[in-house]
Structure formats: structure tokens, C-alpha cells
Amino acid sequence: MFQAPSVFTRAPLPPATPESEPRREQTPKATAPASAPASAAAGKRDPYFDNVKYLAIVLVAVAHAWEPVMDGSRATRALYMIVYTFHMPAFILISGYFSRTFDMSAPKVKRLLTGAVVPYILFETAYSLFRRYVDDAPDTPISLTDPLYLTWFLIALFIWRITTPIWLTLRHPLAVALTIAVLASVTPGIGDDLDLQRVLQFLPFFVIGLLMKPEHFRLVRRREVRLLALPLFAGALLFAYWIAPHTQLSWFYRASSAQERGAPWWSGLVLALGLLVCGLILTIGFLALVPGRRTWFTALGAGTICGYLLHGFLIKGAVYTGLFDRHTWLADPVGLVVVTGVTAVAVTLMCSPPVRRALKFATEPDMHWAFRKDPKSPESPKEQRGQQDPENRKALVKH
Template sequence: MFHAPHGYQRAPLPRTRETEPVAMTPQTTMSAPVTADRKAAVPSSDRSTRRDAYFDNAKFLAMVLVAVAHAWEPLMDGSRATRALYMVVYTFHMPAFILISGYMSRSYAGKPHQLKRLLTGIAVPYLVFEVAYSLFDRYGNDDPDQPITLLDPYYLTWFLAALFIWRLTTPLWKLIRWPVPVALALAAFASVTPGVGADLNLQRVLQFLPFFVLGLCLKPEHFQLVRRREVRLLAVPMFAVAVLVAYWAAPRMNVKWFYHTDSVQELGVPWWTGGVMTFALFGCAVVATVGFLAWVPGRRTWFTVLGAGTICGYLLHGFLLRGAEYAGLYAENPWLSTPGGEILVTLVAAVAVTLLCTPPVRKLLKGVTEPEMKWAFKRDASELGPRR
């Protein structure tokens, strides 16, 4: 899972182009309002392919946090500080990613071309990587009994399954009057319902749902407010306090709360904590996400182009992390739990996911992450019309 101008003027609503699971915004940069004269001066083909630098920057930085947090996971038991930082990052990195996805899905109405992109950009990568991760685990972990099932998302693939469901239900959330409160109620109800089950990781789908719905409800002016100087300044002490609170809570709190995969019964706590933690974690995640987004640069940077390849970085970095665990890299090198080792792991994870987001990798995986598959679909009336 954003771009807003540096000033406070109202910016035009960006059009959404669903080209990959975390959708893009092919819009002229929103650092100034686009007037009718400027629109006329820019060819329509250019306007349709331009991207919003702010959202690409946000997606890439969130992707780096995802990879770094995953790399920290095996080191948490040996370091309270690492565990605290892990908790802070896990509070908002996936909520931010999901919120972006929701914001970029606002134009989804179930039209034929949108359904095609839903199938080719989300369903196909899910099927391919669900099988790939299951096979990798079977042979890498020497577990010949590892099943291959398309209904139980394995490791990172849960996000694709969730995004498929969330986007399909977008017209419903745009129809009802109080979408965010309803989504929060569903999340709270799911948290006290152990019978939700593991099919399509529905527990996690429902508990993360409020962030996607919140993204659907946002407008460009909300991001203008987020990027005001006052918000940026307030974000600094906010994160400082968050780190201190996380350091205190690190040995006391179960990190599974941040995964949103279990009901309160499975976590061994009273049923009433489900609703309390749903609203508390949602509030903390929103505040932390605002702080994160406030510091995302709105101009084009060296990593802006990498925002288009975050789906590749997301799906591929798991193989590196799983491979490191299967090879015993963490277990056989206890010095990685020292401050120096943790810094090294952080840098390696950040560099690795950066390389995986580069255009060559995206081009290499385009047949899987962005397949056209024209052979699989009927030609609709809009395509046949000009010939007729």
C-alpha cells in the first residue's frame, strides 16, 4: 500500500490504472493542479502512461520495510531492541501497503477490462507463486509431505489472495454509507471467531480489511494534509514514543497480534480483547502510517522507478529469506544477533529487495506478474466496435 502537492491547493483526482496487485496511478505529478490548458498541451498517450512519483516512492519504501522486517524475524529472540523495532515496523508496513492498494482501487467497478486485470495481475501470480513456494519449501526444507494447495495461501501469497477478494468487493464498499465502521465490525467479529478457518487465509483477509476500505474512502486532499510540514514534524516524536513503548512491550506482548492470523481464542486471551485490540491496533496503524507517508518524498528520486516493480520484490524476496533459513545461515552464525550483525542483515535485505524491484527483473517476470493472456478472454463489444 499518496501523492500530494507541496502546497495546500486542491489537486485533481488521479485516475487509477490496475496494472499490478499494488496498483499504479498513471497521472501527471500532483505537485501542482493540472489545468485544462496543461491537459490540452500534453498528448493523451503521455497522460495515460505517466505515473505519480509520490505513490511509487511510498510503495518502494514500504516494500523495503517489509523485506527488512522479515529478515529481522529470526533475530528477535536474541535482541529486545530488534524485537521492538520489528513491532513498530509491523504496526504499519502492511497497513500502509494495503491502504495504498485500496486508494488505487477506487475506480474498480467490475468492468470487463478490470476483471481481466484482476485475473492476470493477481490471480495468475497467486497460482504460480503458491505452487512455487510450496515446491521450494518441500525440497528446501526436505519435507516431501508439504502439500500444494491453492486454498491455503503459503507464506507471502496471502496478500494476493486477500487483494483479489478485497478488490472484488470494492463496489459493495463504495455503495454502503459507513464502510469503515462496517469493515472494523467485521474485523472485530473475525478476531473472536476461530471457526473462520485457513481457507484463503480469511482470518487475515477480514482483519486487514479496514485498511483497504479506508484507502477506498480517501481523496487526494487527505494526502495533502498528511504531507503538511506540521505533520512531518509531529511524526518524529510520534515514532520516538512508538519505539519506547514497543521496547517496553517487547517482552510482554505476543507479536502474533500484528500478523492478524489468529483469533483471540487461539492466542489464549479473553474474548473481549478481540474488539479492543482490533480498534487499538487499527488506530496505532493509522497514526504510524500517517507518520510514514508524511516523510515520503513527492518528487522523482532514484528509487521512484522501483515503485513499479514492488510486486516482484514482494514475491521474490521470500525465496531469499527462506533459502537463508534452510541453509542454516541464521542458526550457524549467532553473531548475526549482535548489533553489527543486525545492521548487516538490515543492509543486505534492503539492497536485495531493491535489486528485485529493478526494471530488468520486472521485465523478466512480466509473463507471470503482468501477462496479457488475450487467448483466454472473449473479445468485448468495445474491441469489435471499430471493425464493425
């Protein structure tokens, strides 16, 4: 699922199952957290969007923790399907919403490079080395063109955001994005580079976010919508429980075409559109249920990029060291509750301010030395004071 790299205002911001054959390892690629939701106008963070990001990253981590132990539980598999239907669309939609002002200006390009590209390079390398030595897989390559596990969202975010001016220029951007997504689902020749299948198949949610306005979120958060969201998820869970034993989970990952899954090409068209509609409906339900007030976990929304990038080491470490194989009771109902609770607590700690500060060098690096100074950008007060001549400074002091 859940992001994810972050669209960052500095907050931002799968073992493949038998049905899905990943390219670099035997797990479905992870999902990631959404981008940062700070209010650009007032410079203040909106607690609602921080709540969205925190709750979404918890769902992402918990769903990843279910993967190694859910095969014996139909209910857990159904819950997994529900989460994977909406948590990435929610992340991507929010990322699109906060990309509306991206205009290729120097400051925003710098922020994109340091907030998405640099973390992608660092964590793609880190996860490759982690698998190589912890999983005893010496042939694991370090490839920046084939994202490993949860790093795919960072490079996808870079591609989506860098194309934002194109989508904002088109007369009918959503229709174009839908066409691209559906065609991608039946085009096996796209290949594995930069996980373009996912980039293209999830693209409509990013474009929807670009087209959204604040009043749309106010509409989603109305009491009537919240009341409808509860039976919506209850019905979705019953339906998922019914179809769970007969459903290929690879459809939810959007990482390959219908032909690569061994299905007829036309099924890609039908299921791609179906998942897009279901993902949007459940995303609306999720956004409606998130509290808009400040809560105990609101401050953790600023650190979801850390929770996203770090929780993979915890889960993959447990898989690589055989923890789930040695303790088979974790697949029992009590074990699933334990796995869920431990994962939720762990990812909460990973989003905490101390962890965010410790990881700032990788997720929010200060790389002013790598960029040219923009002559149009205003100088800092310190620089302005330094350039004033002594006589002017004396005059200022006198007055």
C-alpha cells in the same frame, strides 16, 4: 508486513514465533506490497506513490529478515513491532485508494485476474515446491486454499477488490468494515481457508483507502504533519521497547482469533481496535515522511511486486539451509546491521527494471487468448486499419 499482489497498474500493484502457530509452516505469513499508483487521468505515474511502495517493500523485506535473528535483541524486536503495526495497513490503504474506480467491467476484471489471481497460483505453487525440496519437507502440500508465506496478500487483494462495488454502495461502509474486523478477531470458527482472518481483520484499511480523496493525501503531506511524524515514531519506538518482552507478536499478524491465541475473547475486541487505531496513526506518519519528489529510487516503485514475491525465496532459502543457525554472529548488533543492509540491497535489485521484465510472464502475463473479446472496447489502430477497405485507404492516402 510490508504487501504487497499487486491493485496493479502493473506496479501495482511469519517461523512463527513461539506465540504464533501458523498453519502451513513455522513462520508468520509475509506481507505484501501495494498496488500501482499510476495517474489514470494523465497516464503518468505519481512519483510520491512509487516512493511509498519502494520504501514500504524495503521495510517488509527487512522485517522478514529480522525474524530469524531478533530474539536476542530487544531493540530489534521493538523495531519489528513498529514496522508490523503500519506497513500492511499502508499497503492496503493505498490498494484501496487505487481501487475506487473498480466497477466489474471486463477490462478491469481481466487486469485483476492476470495481476492477482494468476501470480497467486504461480507463486503459491513455487513457494510450496521450494519448501518441499529446499527445506526437505516432502509432505508440504500445494494448496490454493491455504496461502503459504507471502502469497496471502494476492488472494486477499482479489477478495477486497472484487467487493469494492459493495463498499462504494453502502451508506456507512467504514462502520460496517470495522464491525466485521472486530467480530472476526473473536470468531475462531472462520477457519484457515484463503486466510480469511487476515482478509477480514485488515478490511477497514482497504475501505479507508476507498473513501480517501487526493486532498487527503495533500493534507497528510503538509509540513506540519511531517514535523509531528518524527516525535510520533520516536515515542512509538520507546513504547514498543518497553512492552517488547511481554508482547505476543501473533497479534500483529491478524492471522487468528483471540481464542486461538489462548487469550480471553474480550481481549480480541480491545486489541483489534487498538491495533487498528495505532496502525492508522503510524500509517499517516509514514505517508507524511515519504518524499513527494522524484528520487533515485522512484523508478523502482514500478517493480515492487517483483521485490515482494522474490525476496521470500532469499529469506526462506537462508532459513531452510541453516544459514542463520551456522552464523550465530548475525544475531549480534553488527550482524543485524549486515542482515539489514544485505536485505535492503537485494530487494532493491529485485525491483529493478531488468528483473521486472524477466518476471513479466508471471506478474503481468498477457493472457488475451484466455478472454472473450469485448465488443464495446475500442479496436486498436492496427485493427482499424486492417478493416478499412482498399478504396477508403486510397482516399485517406490522397488526402
